[in-house]
Amino acid sequence: MKNRRLKIPLVFAICLSFQSVLLAQGNGVAGISEATQMVTSYFDPATKLIYAIGAVVGLIGGVKVYNKFSSGDPDTSKTAASWFGACIFLIVAATILRSFFL
Structure with missing residues (x-):
């Protein structure tokens, strides 16, 4: 008990x-x-910011490639490929991150 x-x-x-x-x-x-x-509320502004950065990088890369092409530098294609690759990476990275988290 x-x-x-x-x-x-x-x-x-x-x-x-x-x-x-x-x-x-x-x-x-x-x-x-x-x-x-x-x-998730921060992803839309962050994605737009990354797209804007990619556009600026693309413009800067275009000017640099044009300067190299105008001066007759034989390394123009390598520079163009690297700048173009950087722009594509920014766009793809922003899209993939957005699709993962939203």
Whole structure:
């Protein structure tokens, strides 16, 4: 009989501790969903910024390639390929990151 009297408060205490754990999980889910919403709201402006940076890099690369071509430098095709590759990388990286996270 003595053991039974100890078991009832112990079971009650365990039930109360599980209830606090379940309530804490609800607050965590709300926080995670709010953080996800905040992060995904930044992707459209960030993608547009990366596209703008790619356009500027493309213009700078075009001017550099034109200068090399005008001066008769034989290394023009290598320079054009590297600048064009950098622009393509920026555009593809922005698109892939956006598709992963949205």
